[in-house]
Amino acid sequence: MTSPAILLLPGWQNSDASHWQSRWQAVHGDRRVEQHEWMRPLRGDWSARLEEEVLAATSPVVLVAHSLGCILVAAWAAHSRNTRKVRAALLVAPGDLEREDLRQMIPGWAPITRQRLPFRALVIAATDDPYCSAERSRDMARDWGARYHDTGPGGHLNGESGLGDWPEGRQLLNELLKDE
Template identity: 80%
Template sequence: MTGAATTLLLPGWQNSDATHWQSRWEAVHGDHRVEQHDWMRPKRGDWSACLEEAVLAAPGPVVLVAHSLGCILVAAWAAHSRHTTKVRAAFLVAPGDLERDDLRQMIPGWAPIVRQPLPFPALMVAANDDPYCDAARARGMAADWGARFVDRGPGGHLNGESGLGDWPEGRALLNDFLNDNED
C-alpha cells in the first residue's frame, strides 16, 4: 500500500475530551476523529457504519488509532467489513472489557467482544492498573487479535485523567510500529 496514510482516531464511550491524548493528536498532528452519532449510548452497528464511511472516504490507506471502546469497535468492524485492506495498521490503546458485568450493563450490545484475528498489523498498549480492563484480559484480547502487546506499566485507563498530555511516548510507539510494518 503506497501513499500517505490518513490517521483515523476512534475514541471510546463519551468521546475523548480536550485533555485526552487523542484530542491532542488531532490538534497537533492533524489526525481525523471519526465522529459518532451518539457518544453516550453507543450502538455497535451505528459505530461500525461510521467507521466504514470514514475508511471509504479516505483517499488512500488508513491507520486506526483506537482508545477503549474504540478498540472493541475495530475488532467488530474488521470482522464484517470488506474494506479492511485499506487499513495499514491499528494502534489499540486501553481496551475496555465490555464482557465485564458492570460495563456490559452500562454499554449494552457490545458483548461478546469479537476475538478473531485482525486482518492487518496491530499494536496494543495497555496499563497494568486499568480500572476498565484487567491486564490479563487486555493481553488475551491482544493475543486473539494477533496484536503485539506493550505493557505501559501503571497509568490507569490511559486517558485525559492519566496526565499523558500529547503522549509523545505513544506517538513514538505508533511511528516505530508503522516503520516496522512498511510495505
C-alpha cells in the same frame, strides 16, 4: 509511499480536550471519527460510521483507537470488506465489555469479537486500568494477533492519566508503521 490517514476512534463519551487523542488531532492533524451518539453507543451504528470513513479515505488508513474504540475495530474488521485499506491499528486501553458492570453501562457490545485482525496491530495497556485487567488486555491482543505493550501503571490511558501529547504513544505508532 502515500502518507496514511490517521483515524482517531474515541471510546464511550468521546475524548475530552485533555485526552491524548484530542491533543493528537490538534497537534498532528489526525482525523476523529465522529459518532452520532456518544452516550448510548450502538455497535452497528459505530461500525457503519467507521466503514464510511475508511471508504472516504483517499489513502491507506491507520486506526488509532481508545477503549470502546478498540472493541469497535475488532467488530468492524470481522465484517468489513474494506480492511485492505487499513495499514495498521494502534489499540489503546481496550475496555472489557464482557465485565458485568461495563456490559450493563454499555449494552450490545458483548461478546467482544476475538477474531484475528487482518492488519498489523499493537495493543497498549496499563497494569492498573480500572476498565480492563492487564490479563484481559493481553488475551485480546493475542486473539487479535496483535503485539502487546505494557505501560506499567497509567490507569485508563486517558485525559485523567496526565499523558499530555503522549509522545511515547506517538513513538509506538511510528514504530508500528515502520514494521512493514
